[in-house]
Amino acid sequence: MAQVLRGDLLAREIEEELRGRVAAMEAPPTLAVVLVGDDPASHIYVSRKRKAAARVGITSIEHRLPAATDEAQLLALIGALNDDPGVHGILVQLPLPAGMAADRVLDAIAPGKDVDGFHPVNVGRLSTGGQGGLVPCTPLGCMLLLDQVVEDFRGLKAVVIGKSNIVGKPAALLLLERECTVTVTHIHTRGLPEICRGADIIIAAAGVAHLVRGDWVKPGAIIIDVGINRIPAPDSRPMIVGDVAAEECDHAAVITPVPGGVGPMTIACLLRNTLDAAQRR
Numbered sequence: 001m002a003q004v005l006r007g008d009l010l011a012r013e014i015e016e017e018l019r020g021r022v023a024a025m026e027a028p029p030t031l032a033v034v035l036v037g038d039d040p041a042s043h044i045y046v047s048r049k050r051k052a053a054a055r056v057g058i059t060s061i062e063h064r065l066p067a068a069t070d071e072a073q074l075l076a077l078i079g080a081l082n083d084d085p086g087v088h089g090i091l092v093q094l095p096l097p098a099g100m101a102a103d104r105v106l107d108a109i110a111p112g113k114d115v116d117g118f119h120p121v122n123v124g125r126l127s128t129g130g131q132g133g134l135v136p137c138t139p140l141g142c143m144l145l146l147d148q149v150v151e152d153f154r155g156l157k158a159v160v161i162g163k164s165n166i167v168g169k170p171a172a173l174l175l176l177e178r179e180c181t182v183t184v185t186h187i188h189t190r191g192l193p194e195i196c197r198g199a200d201i202i203i204a205a206a207g208v209a210h211l212v213r214g215d216w217v218k219p220g221a222i223i224i225d226v227g228i229n230r231i232p233a234p235d236s237r238p239m240i241v242g243d244v245a246a247e248e249c250d251h252a253a254v255i256t257p258v259p260g261g262v263g264p265m266t267i268a269c270l271l272r273n274t275l276d277a278a279q280r281r
């Protein structure tokens, strides 16, 4: 049986450590969460972030704007949060409503408060070695999970499935920084099963339910499943499944569960970034 690497448990440990760091500060850091529109999944995530912040002692302030908000209003709010010395971290929940350009909005966030690590300055820092920048929460969470089970990354073959700015690309850069040999793939990659079979580490972040089958996985491989796919379940609430057919992967060495894997680590890393942003100021 593969070892199930529980992100929910590691996230609680990290929260405990962060709670200690917050307690030692003169004043608790403040995270501003901006939520535009009424995407139901976004509301669930934002409430998880609020609860986690409260557990750690970080003050979180939510700014909810209607879906019809125009971009200029949102940019004005970001400007005010940038200028507010009482705000240490700013997160604009994605996706934004149609018609709003995420890149213009993310570019407006002060890089030192960009706890998502999405601003071009932080993206650039990561691509040149990560020194001093804020690193995107989901790939950072993936690395902290890998750190639990990998002692030496050098020369390991890592395959990243997915090329998003939020997960795939930054995950590839972080693995490269550890001197893995990194192959970045996506759903249009030809011969993806074969490429995956060569991997010591698979980061599955394509957003396709059960994309990675058991016969794509080399015995002893380490699998980080980033996917959160809601699939309809007959006669009940939608089920959440990952990008990996985990039940076919007993021959892997390690696999992260969905839920309870990368998701809770994303939130723990958001809190960590908020503390880092507050302390670097």
Ligand SMILES: Nc1nc(=O)c2c([nH]1)NC[C@@H]1CN(c3ccc(C(=O)N[C@@H](CCC(=O)O)C(=O)O)cc3)C=[N+]21
Binding pocket: 044, 045, 048, 091, 092, 093, 094, 095, 116, 137, 138, 228, 240, 258, 259, 260, 261, 262, 263, 264, 266, 267
């Ligand atoms: N600016 C921005 N930053 C983000 O970090 C960001 C975002 N926008 N938009 C949406 C995605 C998604 N995301 C998740 C966070 C936590 C879980 C999580 O905790 N999942 C739990 C529960 C899953 C469930 O029940 O829905 C788990 O996997 O165990 C999932 C997904 C952050 N995102």
